[in-house]
Amino acid sequence: MDLDSMASSCPNARLRVIGQHTEDLRAGENPGTGRLRAQALMAMLVAQGIDSTQIIIAAPSRAMETDSQSGSCLEFDVIID
Secondary structure, eight states: OOHHHHHHHOTTEEEEEEEOOBOOGGGTOOHHHHHHHHHHHHHHHHHTTOOGGGEEEEOOSSOBOOSSSOOOOEEEEEEEO
């Protein structure tokens, strides 16, 4: 079952997409970077047929700790109303 089928079968559920950013200064990232990651994934999900009202985007103001320079990371939560 693909994500758009799962979303349509659970109309009371919401998907929270959380875009992360790294604390490594060499990466040049900030909270806006994480938000852009979340927005990009939301656009892709909407293009695949998921209703935009079922998606919540977020980006924490604190950087994630990582050993690598790239903080390219997204997390998901499913919220049931």
